[in-house]
Amino acid sequence: MTNHQSQRAIKAFEDFVSTPLETRLQRHLDTSSQSAVLTLFEDVAANVPAYKAFLAEQEIDPRAIQTFEDFQKLPAIAKENYILRYPLPDLCRYGQLQTCDIIAASSGSTGKPTFWPRFFTDELQIATRFEQIFHDSFFADTRSTLAVICFTLGTWVGGMFTTNCCRYLASKGYPITVITPGNNKEEILRVVRELGSNFEQVVLLGYPPFLKDVIDTGIARGVDWQQYQIKLVMAGEVFSEEWRSLVGERIGAKNPCYDFASLYGTADAGVLGNETPLSICIRRFLAEHPDAAKALFGESRLPTLIQYDPINRFFEVQDGTLLFSGDNGIPLVRYNILDTGGIVSYDAMLQFLAEWGFDPREKLVQTRLMSQRVAGVPPVVATGVASLQTQDSLRGIHSLPFVYVFGRSNFTVSYFGANIYPENVTVGLEQPIIQEWVTGKFVLQVKEDTDKNRFLSVIVELAPGVEESEDKQQAIAASIFSQLLRLNSEFANYVPPEYQTPQVTLAATGDPEYFPVGVKHRYTRR
Structure with missing residues (x-):
């Protein structure tokens, strides 16, 4: 036994429990x-x-x-x-x-595992990211909360790490109770139905496509998600704001800026940053204003936008690639995780948005006031950011820097010199009516016909029980085409009009060639 290890653990835990989130x-x-x-x-x-x-x-x-x-x-x-x-x-x-x-x-x-050791104190650092979400977004300091861990359990980092961090919040005094069904969909539904009504809110933590599958399966079986005041914590994939709105509607979420949060996490170093109400509010504005997004990010796709603590994880950008430094079981200095993206300071972000006529802080305050009125909370006399300095309406507004993450650059396809991103196609599948026919999975490819003319191919997975038809095929193609034109200026300007309409092929759920069950899905093929 080593006294040093025990003293290290005690000191870190005392510091975590006794230090208010705002101070950190x-x-x-x-x-x-x-x-x-x-x-x-x-x-x-x-x-x-x-x-x-x-x-x-x-x-x-x-x-x-x-x-x-x-x-x-x-x-x-x-x-x-x-x-x-x-x-x-x-x-x-x-x-x-x-x-x-x-x-x-x-x-x-390569499929060969890389091992990442860590100590208890490393998890306490990351627990602050979870505290940001549970405190600022979900108000879990005042609401009894059931945290349902839907990440895969075992040696993979997500499930065990998340479980531990949520338990540390409970040790700090948050009325949070944790249960760990993992990625067992049947067990998740049983847990929610049998335990959910004992709590003021239920938080599902997992990968976005899996959580959507759980929610859709629950709806098909008569689960009234709204009664459980569902909140979602996600990691692992970029998703669109249309996806957030769609899922929010299905769980009865009233305020997407406060009912969702995504983590930028990695096995290499835990959680590097997280969505906040402020970053979500900004991202939703940028989703509605593609020109502003292109001016800010330099690309015709919407990245994950998070805030981070530069004392905990220090980011740099080198040739368009993110580097970070941070302490962990394996300390990392200027580590290249192969994600493309960039950094925007807090002040620079607000200045940029002001030039586009948008103040996300005011928007969040208005949203909070509206939700308070709906909940029957007496309104304040004055409105605006300044008048709410001492109120909960300012939760989620911190002057932390922003990092935006596109992910790995090799997940695009090049078509007539235009970079086509899976994110562009995703939005096309999340439009009204279309979203009812499909699972959201697809495979994007550039192919050649018999005359060696290139065309954009999209293989789309149909939802369970949905049958293929020419009408559906044409409607999906038109929707993808419309969103590509709206979101991707390279596509609109580089690709000749006669080659712009994608050729859509519909495949059954779990198609063994394109959508095999139990295998991590890839949205592009070379």
């Missing part, structure tokens, strides 16, 4: 995030054998890294040049794997 989220205002990341580098360079060896191979003297400008010249690390090249213990502090108490596994494109 304001640290970046009083502490330089650049100084914090330099301190992390010095610690890792001195105490992690693998990083010592990495720097030596690059002929870098860590004592020469004195400024943030020096730090930015350090070579980025990634799985290939760092994680997979050194023994697992050497990636941990002091070369001791036993300083960690749990190991998760992730599988990359």
Whole structure:
């Protein structure tokens, strides 16, 4: 037994339980995030054998890294040049794997698992991201809450990590009770039906397509989701605001900015950031204004937009790719997770939106006031951001920076020089009527006909019990075409009109060639 480990755990847990959320989220205002990341580098360079060896191979003297400008010249690390090249213990502090108490596994494109050890204190860091969501979005400090873990359990990171973080919130005093059916749909439905009415709200935590499947199956079986005041926490996939609205309608959600939250999570380092009511409000505005989104993000697709704590996870952008640094069981310095995206400061975001005539803070306040009136809460005399400084209406508004994430760049197809994104097609399948026919899964490809003319092919999975018809096929093609024109300016301008209408093929649920059951779905094929 090591006294150091127990003292480390006790100190971190006391700090987590006793420190208010607001205090944690304001640290970046009083502490330089650049100084914090330099301190992390010095610690890792001195105490992690693998990083010592990495720097030596690059002929870098860590004592020469004195400024943030020096730090930015350090070579980025990634799985290939760092994680997979050194023994697992050497990636941990002091070369001791036993300083960690749990190991998760992730599988990359090769299918070979990568192991990610962590300690209790690493999870406490991430628990603050969950506290942001449960406190700011779901008001779970005042509402009894059943948290239903719908992520896969086992060695995969999502289920166990999420379970632990929710339990830490309960230890802090939140009236949260956790249950872990995992991705067992039948068990999830049983849990909600038999336990849900004992709580003021039920939170489902899982992957977006799976949660939608659970909800749709529940509706088909007569589950009245609205009575349970359902909230959703998601991770793992980019989804559209049309998807959020559709699912919100099916669960009876009244305020999408406060009833949903998505995590930017990874097995490599836990949760890097999370959606907030403010980021969701902004993203919904940008979804309705594609020109503004293109001006802000530089692409004709809508990324995941989150806020992050730069003291906890420090982001940089290098050649359009996100790098992050953060402490964990395997500390990471300038780590390239291969996600494309960018960073926008809090002030820069509000300034940009102001130029488009939009103030998301005012929008959130109006939304909260409206929901309070619906709930019968007495209205305040004045309105606006300034008048609500002491009220719950300002929950979810923090001056944290934003990071936007497109995901892996190789998930696009090129058609007449235009980059076609799965996200563009998704919106076409989420339009009224169409959404009732399909599961939301599809395969996007560029093919050639017998004359070697290229065409855009979309294989679409029909919902269970829905039969194929030419009318459905034409309606789906028209819907996808309409949204491609609206959302993707490259498509509208690069692709000749006679080649713009996609050729849609309808496939049955679980089609073994395109939609095999139990296999992670890929939305594009080369």
